[in-house]
Amino acid sequence: MAVGLFPGARRGRLLAVERGKRVLSGVVEPIAYIQRLTRMYEHLGYPAYQWVRNDDRPPFVPLSKPLAECRLGLIASGGIYAAGQVAFHFKDDTSIRAIPREAPIASLRTAHFAYDQADARADPNCVFPLGTLRGLVAEGVLGELASHAYTFMGGIYSARRVQEEVAPALVQRLIDERVDIALLVPV
Amino acid sequence: MGLAARQAEAAGIPALCMSSALDITRSVNPPRAAFLDFPLGHTTGKANEPGLQRAIMLEALDAFTSLREPGQVKLLPFRWDEDDSWKRAMERSDARLPRVGTPQYQCDEDRALAEGAREGSCPVCGVEEA
Known part of the structure; x- marks a missing residue:
């Protein structure tokens, strides 16, 4: 399954900033794991999974040295x-x-x-x-x-x-x- | 893992979360993260490709200095394959194993080693020093 690194992949595939978050220009979007796993848990009959969601500003300290x-x-x-x-x-x-x-x-x-x-x-x-x-x-x-x-x-x-x-x-x-x-x- | 990163940062330790799941990472909202769009089980690279693993880690560690605002995610510039076909294959499969409550050794030799080393103590509690 594993193939070599896509030749163009290391040359700037990062797009501009969208609401402070950079967006990837892949061929296919990143997998929607939350949706996928929520469906799977439902299918298995588990109680509804409570995904952690933090909308606050996370704690942040800059590096103090190189x-x-x-x-x-x-x-x-x-x-x-x-x-x-x-x-x-x-x-x-x-x-x-x-x-x-x-x-x-x-x-x-x-x-x-x-x-x-x-x-x-x-x-x-x-x-x-x-x-x-x-x-x-x-x-x-x-x-x-x-x-x-x-x-x-x-x-x-x-x-x-x-x-x-x-x-x-x-x-x-x-x-x-x-x-x-x-x-x-x-x- | 994002929860641990937030607690580390709150304790004054800059923490970087690697990620293979962009939506989960954005939801947990760690202080800073580096997203590698590879299949689960390859958070830091492909097997037996130390050059690629090193390049990925260098790009990831760069996030410690290049991300200056809380909650940013650096998208690492690597692709698993040329056309992302692994994602389509993943839609059709799930490799989850039953959630059993006994230690699941990679091989029987490991079990013998561990059980020999820990006779009489609880096998699953607390930190284990190697």
């Missing part, structure tokens, strides 16, 4: 665990795994119910860019990585539990790790 001096904390929700750790289960698993920044990529695994894991298992950098980020640290683009990356499963049906349990636990780890910036990678 990226090359920043300590970066990586958080990913693709169900990543390292061999030797307990895998995630698929029923609102709110637990967190700590993956050492020097973990061999070959020791990384995935356990997730909601996406095709074939490529992520062949190369975890598809959803967990630990190797990519290590390379950028070695190049001097980034200062350093936090001692651990933190992962969870993500497919948690209750937004309240994410808001009140998972997110605060992740943020506490970022604070404890004294990171300057955080990169969050969902699936």
